Amino acid sequence: MLRSLILTALALSTLALGGCAQRTRPPGDPLVCFQVQPQHDGSLKYNRLPSKQPDLEHCAGALEAMRVKFLMMGGSQRDIVGAYQGNFIFLQREGIFTAPSLEEHRYLALVRTGDGRLAIPGAMPRQ
Numbered sequence: 268m269l270r271s272l273i274l275t276a277l278a279l280s281t282l283a284l285g286g287c288a289q290r291t292r293p294p295g296d297p298l299v300c301f302q303v304q305p306q307h308d309g310s311l312k313y314n315r316l317p318s319k320q321p322d323l324e325h326c327a328g329a330l331e332a333m334r335v336k337f338l339m340m341g342g343s344q345r346d347i348v349g350a351y352q353g354n355f356i357f358l359q360r361e362g363i364f365t366a367p368s369l370e371e372h373r374y375l376a377l378v379r380t381g382d383g384r385l386a387i388p389g390a391m392p393r394q
Contacts, residue, residue: 290368293350300326301350302333313350326351327363327377331385334358
């Protein structure tokens with residue numbers, strides 16, 4: 268009985284401490300899309316894109332256009348991190364993912380089509 272109480276107390280304290288872990292959250296400015304650049308000291312620099320974006324999908328599209336433009340100019344960075352209204356956006360080879368912080372689980376927002384365009388996951392026909 269005492270052992271089960273101790274184990275329960277230990278499990279609850281572990282959960283409580285896990286919930287207090289520091290999380291990196293992006294700015295929540297409305298309609299503002301950021302490109303996020305990690306710095307050498309571990310901090311993040313938020314570069315504001317010039318135009319306002321109505322939603323996360325448009326922000327991801329603007330970041331994708333920026334990524335392609337830099338690749339065409341000779342750049343080599345294929346994975347890009349962005350931020351939009353309090354969510355991080357991760358542009359990766361597999362698609363576009365989003366998460367409320369850098370430390371939390373990433374969720375699929377957009378997939379890449381066979382020709383490299385971006386689409387909503389349910390919009391793609393199954394083969």
